[in-house]
Amino acid sequence: MWRKAVAAAVLALTVGYFYHTDPELPERLLQYVSQSSPSPEGTPSTPTIEQTISSAWEALISAPARQWSRVAVGVNACVDVVVSGVGLLQALAVDPGQGADHEVLHSKEDLKEAFVYYMEKGAAAERFFSDGEAFQRIARAAAEYPGAQLYVGGNAALIGQKLATYPQLMVLLCGPVGPKLHEMLDDQIVVPPESLQETDEFHLILEYKAGEQWGPTRAPQANRFIFSHDIANGEMNTLETFVASLEEFQPDLVVLSGLHMMEGQGRDLWEERLKEAVVAISDIRNEVPIHLELASMTDKDYMNRIMQEQVIPMVNSIGLNEQELLFLSQAGAGPHAELVSWDGVPDVGRVSDILLWVMEQHGRTNPEFEADLTRIHFHTLAYHILVTVDGYWGNQVAAVAAGARVAGSQACGLESIDATKVALRAPRDFHSSHSEPREHLSLNPAMPVTIYHRGNVTFYLTPVLVCKQPLRTVGLGDAISAEGLLYSEILQQHEQQQ
Template identity: 80%
Template sequence: MWRKAAAVALLALAVGFFYHTDPELPERMLQYLSRSLPLPSPQADLNTPSLEEVIASAWQTLITAPARQWSRVAVGVNACVDVVVSGVGLLQALAIDPGEGRDHDVLTSKEDLKETFIHFMERGAAAERFFSDKEVFQRIARAAAEYPGAQLYVGGNAALIGQKLATYPQLVVLLCGPVGPKLHELLDDQIVVPPESLQEMDEYHLILEYKAGEKWGSTQAPQANRFIFSHDVSNGEMSALETFVASLEEFQPDLVVLSGLHMMEGMGRELWEDRLKEAVVAISDVRNEIPIHLELASMTDREYMSNIMQEQVIPIVNSIGLNEQELLFLTQVGSGPHSELVSWEGVPDVGRVSDILLWVLERHGRTDPESEADLTRIHFHTLAYHIIATVDGHWGNQASAVMAGARVASSQACGLQEVDVTKVTLKAPVQFHSSYQEPRESLTLNPSNPVTLWHRGNVTFHLSPVLVCRQPLRTVGLGDAISAEGLLYSELASQP
């Protein structure tokens, strides 16, 4: 034993001597030793499940249905037909050359389309814009429909959420929105469409998709995503809103899901200012005991978002769903935490996201029991992980809800009904913090119980990692599927 100790001491002295004469020598020695020592046999790891396998298995075991499930869900008010094509391929077919990226709030030409598409493609970020020139849009839409491989799907947040909810046979789903003949044909038979929602012509939205690593000129996409644009006046004016609210009395839903507010942004301030007030009045007519979930989407007009966030819509709904771009825009508009950020770099920092979610609930929600606001739940989703933040005492089964949303993101992106662990990868941080600032809690992801929980005041946070599809087949509608699945596994807590 003493011989081994003496040898170790001599080795330490030798390393110390050489470090002073050549500081890089110890590192070179370690590299040499690591190359020289035999590596463990790959056979030793064959029986060890991967992190992806452990998480997928845990989801199957831990996700449980709520004690009280919804039976009738009303969804409105944006609906359309999505034409899904390769973004780069379509732009090349339109004889558009690559160039520099630049964001435009409203698209007025093919040049605006090119610049805005590049702006978001190089960031790998989703976005949606209104195309103001009807004739140019129709020419682009015809080219998109004729492009090889173009596919037509149910589109619009409300229709997509309704379509996802309709996969559960115990649910009756009411959908209000501008439903043309092609969309009606594509909708699930289980979805009820009021006669007042039917119209002679469909509204078309063009979805330009790109893959991770795809190049166009000097632009390369860091991850797969899509850019959406349309000239959609029916949805842009939320023309089905009054029909939607009027239908609720007869339909008697126990949950209302609202979307489409973002479509009004491109119609100009004169329209949205008055229409937003009318929307608030209509939403306020929904009975208090029926929870309302609002699905947000990409917006750029700060004043419009400020109206939605403060004295208008967000305080009168119970739940909202949004992604990382929409959350950052909320805090930028309201000068909230981390509003100095221009954009997220890579995977959004969990601590920063947690700070902003808490701020939204404290500023515009019901964290104070004396508050007149109704907002008590936010479902946040980004590529690598999801968080549901709730005010205590209002919602139940949120661990299952956040896992269910993550699971459907993992399977649907790969075009599958179930998660295939050979086609997904874990990109969520394994260690993170409950806040970006002190005091903060250090948190660790446990793959065998993949919901990390923490509290800040009377707000509870549930985080689940997402198993990210390596080669996603379709990114459109993922956020809607995530929110729908999260709602299906949620329940209202019994109120005293």
């Protein structure tokens, strides 16, 4: 016994001596011992839950039996210019001063005042710049500013870029495409000559950091101020060109976006233009499925017009996030419309209630209904749900898993999921509805797509492995929808009727 005590004392003295000469030695010894020591009975270390889910996705994600070969995408496209807000305004020889909000920007002075107003609050905002010539001068200065980053922008262009990463796919993109955007687009993307413009539509994104100071103004948190002079996208000017180009291109899938841009043009314009848009969309051949990508809107009348007699019943599939889903319900007095906003991770039961309501009110849950909507791809930070009317779509387990996989990898700027850089934030237990009768469900990491049914509507839910330190989240929703569509298969008519 005394020998063990002496040995322990000598070891303690030795470690103590080396600690004073090399303080990091004990930690290095610990790492060496832990790395070199075999697991009990030679078994490998237990994989993390993130590793288990990621590996399970790889087994689940397989290509559909019938893949798309030609996809047409339209109609909003632009160049996003991300630049230091303070730096750009200084380069424009604008002095700091008092902030003031402006609904529309008419000059550099208006821009400065609005930027300062929102920088002081640390709040995001987006404004229209009315003077086209002045805006182009500012846009050129922004694009040439040191450190400025130029990206493909606009939902349609972003979806087109994602689809074009698959070499077997031919992609047609129609939208206001200027020289810079054309240069940035993937070589695989076909742009109709009629939609090419002499100048680009720029969206300027003026960023500021937390604590950044300009004159008397100090930003309490990091955020961005966005402005543009974007009439072509705002009026969906290329929609008719898009529809006309489909006859020659002969796509087997059409992806439509940009309706949200019209909302900012005022009621007089959107009322008339929406009618024209509906006529144009109705000219697309019935046998070609249409996916509509929604985006943020604030006008309930406009949303109702899109949702009811106008656009949503005419498309086969829609993609949207949690804010857009709740706004649909608020605009149409649907389930949980009393919620002002989601509190943290949106409750799965409430989300499922609204998705079912959209499908039953505006979809083809009954074969006798005239509506064509049979698929909704919902995405939020922590999880995704794909909802389909039975008999219309195939391979949806793979589709929802593929959408979640790209959310985790693209946010981290990686080609594939790195399980050490992502975290599971989805609920482990949830319900199929917020009200009775409801089914209690649990997430199984080894089989991470949970399937549940409500009538003849099937729900496919999978968690997202959320990137811990995201590099860029702009366009993530567009990538998710594109990936989900790539793995989706619309069933042939005779299969639907069986």
